[in-house]
Amino acid sequence: MNERIDPRVEIGVALMLILIASLALFGTKDIPPGRFEPLGSAPVPQAVAGMVLLLALWIIVRACIDRRPIATPSADRYLDAAIVVAFTLLFVAAMHYRLTTFAILTTLYLVATIGFLTRFDRKRLIWVIGIAAAVGFGFQYLFTRVFVVDLPGL
Amino acid sequence: MEGVLTGLVGGLAIVFTPMGFFYVALGTILGISVGAIPGLSGAMLIALTLPLTYYMPATDAIVLLIGMYVGSITGGLITATLLRMPGTPSNVMTTFDGYPMARAGKPGRALGLGIAASFAGGIISWWFLLLLAKPLSIWATRFGPFEYFTLILMAMVLIASVSQGSLIKGLIAGLLGMLVSMPGVDPSSGMPRLTFDTYHMNSGLKLLPVLIGVFAVSQIIADVLDIGRKIERVESTKSSIMIKAGDWVRHGGNMLRSGLIGTLVGILPGVGASIGSVIAYTTAKNVSKTPEQFGKGSEEGIVASETANNATVGGALIPLIAMGIPGSVIDAILIGALMIHSIQPGPTLFITNPDIVYAMIAACLIGNLVMLAVMTGSVNWVAKLAYIPRTFMLPVIIVCCVIGAFGLDNVMFDVWVMLIFGVIGFLLERARYPLGPFVIGFVLAPLMESKLRTGLMMTGGSITPIFTRPVAATFLAIAIILLVWPLVSEWRRRKAEAGTSAAG
Amino acid sequence: MRTTTTALFAGTALLAAGMSMATPAHAEWPEKPIRVIVPFGPGGTSDQVTRTFQIAIQENDILPQPINVLNVGGHYSVGARQVMEAEPDGYTFLTLHIALMGGEAGGMLDFGYRDFEPVATTGQFCLTPVVRKDSGFDTVDDLLAAAAAEPDSLLFGANLGAINHMAGIMLQNSEPDAEFRFVQIGGGTANFTALTGAQINASVLSAAEVINFTKLPDGSDNPEAQIKPLAYTGPERNPKLPDLPTMNELGRDVEFCVDSWWFAPKGTPAEAIEGFAAALEAAAQTEAVQTFYEERTFNPIFLAGDALAASLDETWERIEPVAKQAGQQ
Numbered sequence: 001m002n003e004r005i006d007p008r009v010e011i012g013v014a015l016m017l018i019l020i021a022s023l024a025l026f027g028t029k030d031i032p033p034g035r036f037e038p039l040g041s042a043p044v045p046q047a048v049a050g051m052v053l054l055l056a057l058w059i060i061v062r063a064c065i066d067r068r069p070i071a072t073p074s075a076d077r078y079l080d081a082a083i084v085v086a087f088t089l090l091f092v093a094a095m096h097y098r099l100t101t102f103a104i105l106t107t108l109y110l111v112a113t114i115g116f117l118t119r120f121d122r123k124r125l126i127w128v129i130g131i132a133a134a135v136g137f138g139f140q141y142l143f144t145r146v147f148v149v150d151l152p153g154l
Numbered sequence: 155m156e157g158v159l160t161g162l163v164g165g166l167a168i169v170f171t172p173m174g175f176f177y178v179a180l181g182t183i184l185g186i187s188v189g190a191i192p193g194l195s196g197a198m199l200i201a202l203t204l205p206l207t208y209y210m211p212a213t214d215a216i217v218l219l220i221g222m223y224v225g226s227i228t229g230g231l232i233t234a235t236l237l238r239m240p241g242t243p244s245n246v247m248t249t250f251d252g253y254p255m256a257r258a259g260k261p262g263r264a265l266g267l268g269i270a271a272s273f274a275g276g277i278i279s280w281w282f283l284l285l286l287a288k289p290l291s292i293w294a295t296r297f298g299p300f301e302y303f304t305l306i307l308m309a310m311v312l313i314a315s316v317s318q319g320s321l322i323k324g325l326i327a328g329l330l331g332m333l334v335s336m337p338g339v340d341p342s343s344g345m346p347r348l349t350f351d352t353y354h355m356n357s358g359l360k361l362l363p364v365l366i367g368v369f370a371v372s373q374i375i376a377d378v379l380d381i382g383r384k385i386e387r388v389e390s391t392k393s394s395i396m397i398k399a400g401d402w403v404r405h406g407g408n409m410l411r412s413g414l415i416g417t418l419v420g421i422l423p424g425v426g427a428s429i430g431s432v433i434a435y436t437t438a439k440n441v442s443k444t445p446e447q448f449g450k451g452s453e454e455g456i457v458a459s460e461t462a463n464n465a466t467v468g469g470a471l472i473p474l475i476a477m478g479i480p481g482s483v484i485d486a487i488l489i490g491a492l493m494i495h496s497i498q499p500g501p502t503l504f505i506t507n508p509d510i511v512y513a514m515i516a517a518c519l520i521g522n523l524v525m526l527a528v529m530t531g532s533v534n535w536v537a538k539l540a541y542i543p544r545t546f547m548l549p550v551i552i553v554c555c556v557i558g559a560f561g562l563d564n565v566m567f568d569v570w571v572m573l574i575f576g577v578i579g580f581l582l583e584r585a586r587y588p589l590g591p592f593v594i595g596f597v598l599a600p601l602m603e604s605k606l607r608t609g610l611m612m613t614g615g616s617i618t619p620i621f622t623r624p625v626a627a628t629f630l631a632i633a634i635i636l637l638v639w640p641l642v643s644e645w646r647r648r649k650a651e652a653g654t655s656a657a658g
Numbered sequence: 659m660r661t662t663t664t665a666l667f668a669g670t671a672l673l674a675a676g677m678s679m680a681t682p683a684h685a686e687w688p689e690k691p692i693r694v695i696v697p698f699g700p701g702g703t704s705d706q707v708t709r710t711f712q713i714a715i716q717e718n719d720i721l722p723q724p725i726n727v728l729n730v731g732g733h734y735s736v737g738a739r740q741v742m743e744a745e746p747d748g749y750t751f752l753t754l755h756i757a758l759m760g761g762e763a764g765g766m767l768d769f770g771y772r773d774f775e776p777v778a779t780t781g782q783f784c785l786t787p788v789v790r791k792d793s794g795f796d797t798v799d800d801l802l803a804a805a806a807a808e809p810d811s812l813l814f815g816a817n818l819g820a821i822n823h824m825a826g827i828m829l830q831n832s833e834p835d836a837e838f839r840f841v842q843i844g845g846g847t848a849n850f851t852a853l854t855g856a857q858i859n860a861s862v863l864s865a866a867e868v869i870n871f872t873k874l875p876d877g878s879d880n881p882e883a884q885i886k887p888l889a890y891t892g893p894e895r896n897p898k899l900p901d902l903p904t905m906n907e908l909g910r911d912v913e914f915c916v917d918s919w920w921f922a923p924k925g926t927p928a929e930a931i932e933g934f935a936a937a938l939e940a941a942a943q944t945e946a947v948q949t950f951y952e953e954r955t956f957n958p959i960f961l962a963g964d965a966l967a968a969s970l971d972e973t974w975e976r977i978e979p980v981a982k983q984a985g986q987q
Contacts, residue, residue, distance in 0.1 A: 005584075005585055005586060009581075009584055009585050010585055012581075012585075013581050013582065013584070013585040013587070014585075016578070016581065017326065017330060020330070020333065020334075021333065024333055024336070024348060027337075027347070027348040027349075027350060028347060028348060031347055034342070034343060034607070035343070036342070036343070036607075036611045036818060036840060036841070036842070037342070037607050037610035037611045037615060038610060038615045039606075039607055039610060040343065041340040041342070041343050041345065041347040042347070044336070044603045044606075045333060045336040045347070045348065048329050048332045048333045048336070048599070049333055051325075051329050052326060052329045052330055052333060055322055055325060055326045055329070056326060058322065059322065059323075059326070077378070077379055077380075077381065078379065080378050080379070080381070081375050081378045081379050084374075084375070084378050084548075084549070084552075085375065085577070088552055088573065089573065091556070092556065092566070092569050092570065092573060095556070095566065095569070096566045096569075096570075106553055109549070109553070110549050110550065110553065113549040113552075114545055114546055114549050117378070117381065117545040117548075117549070118545050128546075131546060131550075135550055135553065139553065139557065143557060143561075151557065151560070151561075152556065152557075152560045152566060152569065209700070295851065295854050295855035296855050296856075297855065298855070298857050299857070338732075338733065339733050339766070341817070341818070341842060341844070342818065342842045343818060343819070344764065344766060344817075344818045344819025344820065344823075344984075344985065345765075345766060345819070345985075346733075346766070353735060353736060353739050354736055356732070356733035356735045356736055357731070357732020357733040357736050358732070358733075360731075360732060494699060494700065496702055498844075498845070498847035498848060498851075500847070500848070500851050501851055501854075501855070502847065502850055502851040502854055505854075505871065505880075505882055505883065506847055506850070506870070506871065562699075562731060563699065563729065563730055563731035563732050563736075564728055564729060564730050564731075565730060565732070565736065604842055607842060608841050608842045608843065611839065611840070611841040611842060612813055612839070612841050612857075612858075614810075614839070
């Protein structure tokens with residue numbers, strides 16, 4: 001419990017919070033005061049953003065002066081996670097631009113992602129393709145014919 | 155009272171139609187299954203199911219979701235006991251005693267006690283739900299905007315201060331959730347704000363995409379990171395897991411106490427099952443004759459933790475039904491589900507939609523009964539779900555997340571929002587910011603702001619009623635104490651530490 | 659929903675077999691499925707109107723192609739803009755109501771009803787001013803007299819900038835010097851709750867909401883309800899609330915009903931607009947739609963073509979100043 005988080009993570013996340021809070025402060029600067037009550041739309045988000053900003057700064061200061069040992073980094077597979085996220089972004093972008101149907105996109109995405117996570121192991125590849133196609137076309141059938149939810153893609 | 159009984163009979167009649175019963179049972183079974191798979195949570199399941207319930211009748215949709223709620227809290231017991239992996243965050247305390255007991259060769263006993271305790275907790279809190287919801291809702295109709303404002307303020311401070319980890323990070327997470335809820339058309343003026351001139355932002359960042367992002371997508375990213383981790387397992391038992399009548403008597407007092415604690419913690423807005431089981435566990439340890447057994451396979455520990463976490467379900471439904479204030483993260487999603495079906499939760503729900511209210515209450519009862527039957531009958535089978543290869547499961551869940559985020563309103567914008575919040579949620583978790591306050595802040599902030607501003611409209615700009623109206627002033631005082639107390643105790647602890655280290 | 663879907667497919671298959679059933683004058687249109695965007699989430703009044711017409715058209719084989727209803731939830735401006743910017747090929751339509759004019763006049767939207775091709779008006783619902791039973795106000799005159807005697811003191815619950823706010827402004831404008839203090843409460847249920855708890859003094863609810871909140875299923879009064887309606891803003895008395903005088907009867911020029919409008923993107927071919935309007939008109943005669951009107955206490959009006967254009971312009975003239983008052987300037 002006494003180990004602290006890697007200061008790079010700590011400061012990086014705090015900077016992200018500061019960025020979000022600054023965006024909110026910037027976005028509310030031109031809002032006029034209220035007409036039905038004295039506050040209007042701006043003060044509440046401004047107050048909340050201000051508090052986030054101050055507390056995040058405090059986190060950064062604390063991370064810089066903290067002298068406790070750094071938690072030993074676990075043997076995480078950051079590259080794997082990054083590649084899965086990248087595949088997912090491509091998948092969503094392809095649906096955004098309606099490249100082809102949901103079933104085909106989903107099958108391709110699942111083959112790529114599951115295949116990658118199983119290191120394209122030949123013994124399992126046939127399973128991967130089978131399951132991917134079953135999910136892709138199965139979901140398309142299920143959601144458009146049974147539940148009548150609209151699906152992204154064509 | 156009479157109205158409550160007739161209402162309950164009506165609710166049971168709804169749930170006991172073939173379809174109603176089917177949905178409760180389906181929800182409970184799905185909830186148990188998801189709870190039994192580490193890395194998936196009830197919040198995730200319910201968020202992903204929500205879009206599918208659009209075209210179901212409102213009562214069916216709600217009873218399905220309530221079944222999932224009951225089931226998921228219980229299902230986590232299995233992996234907590236056999237794998238030392240809490241299926242949901244609320245089962246953490248169960249791992250402390252369930253796993254040692256299972257390793258000591260009594261997995262069936264550990265599971266049996268946990269199931270019985272879950273059922274007891276569910277039933278105890280169910281009585282409170284039945285008896286308290288209506289009187290509380292009648293009281294709550296008298297709440298004006300200032301009462302709501304201070305009540306929500308209190309809830310926000312409460313959730314930030316009791317969530318695991320540091321108070322500052324809890325506060326930041328809650329405030330960030332509030333901030334993220336602000337873009338879109340401001341209800342108190344009818345005009346857009348923080349939309350950065352993109353018209354999609356007129357709708358704001360919606361609950362469901364944000365929720366699926368921070369709970370499901372971020373969890374998947376985290377799961378991919380340790381996909382290679384080996385799971386320690388204890389074989390489940392072939393023998394019967396039913397516990398004996400004597401056990402009910404022996405653990406009865408503990409069950410009752412833990413059930414009451416769980417219910418009360420559940421009623422507190424914003425505080426969910428995790429806290430309930432921690433408090434009940436600590437209390438059980440303090441009053442136990444054998445406190446040294448806790449953490450090494452104590453039966454009392456399992457009973458306290460599992461009774462309390464199930465009891466929070468019924469408890470948390472009370473403020474949801476009576477006031478429209480969520481008692482936990484899953485309740486926040488349930489509110490979203492009601493709104494999707496054009497039902498406004500709040501004190502007049504008993505007048506406008508009594509059928510829904512009593513169907514919810516009845517579903518809570520039936521869900522617990524189904525849970526008992528399913529868990530007793532198929533626990534060994536359910537335990538195997540933990541071994542589905544995650545390399546296959548995680549990408550398929552991402553596809554479900556995409557469908558869930560898109561299916562809400564049919565705009566790709568929501569899918570992008572979901573992905574961005576998946577990454578944000580992952581980063582927050584890495585830096586140990588609790589996500590509970592984030593979601594509660596996200597749900598409660600719009601309500602809190604608009605109640606404050608409505609109050610100001612009523613008084614012509616004065617906030618004095620916050621201090622002069624007794625209920626509002628009480629809530630405010632509690633909020634201030636809750637905020638200041640951890641700081642004071644932290645300061646005293648540090649001072650004491652400094653004193654001892656100087657002396658040593 | 660499964661049954662509806664099955665019906666949809668069965669209907670399509672039947673029609674594919676016998677295209678001659680389509681209206682001969684519009685044999686060209688429609689060649690492919692029609693998409694109707696509801697700019698609200700599922701379950702709301704707009705969604706129910708649209709889906710009722712969808713089912714009526716399909717079950718009675720009024721059009722040879724299926725209609726797909728798409729909910730684009732969130733703020734209504736998102737869905738409305740999607741239709742405005744859609745390809746005007748005659749296969750995309752929008753259902754919306756007076757919020758579109760309120761948004762334009764109030765400064766919320768940078769587009770308006772003139773940026774669409776009007777297709778039809780199908781039905782309308784009207785409103786009722788409501789107060790607490792123990793308020794001492796028995797008529798609209800009582801309420802407005804009090805609002806004039808002490809301006810800016812009676813609290814009127816509304817969703818600021820929305821329909822109930824505009825209706826409240828029309829109400830106070832009908833009495834010289836009357837002035838409510840408008841407070842943000844929300845939609846019908848929220849206002850009902852606020853009235854029940856005596857947080858506000860008055861509000862408006864739709865006729866269907868009043869019936870839902872104050873009557874038991876058998877039509878008798880619900881003793882638990884603590885509100886009462888004072889008048890009806892429709893052109894004629896509502897058959898389900900026969901004791902309620904219309905505002906016109908009380909000598910006040912407050913007619914405020916919310917029409918269900920159907921629009922198409924600007925530039926949509928006339929044959930598609932006329933064809934779809936004809937289908938809607940036929941659907942309005944079906945039992946499904948008539949039952950829906952009856953259940954939701956709608957007035958079964960139907961307008962298309964020039965009558966619709968005139969009605970829209972007339973509504974705009976009445977609503978623009980009110981919406982300006984409601985909007986933020």
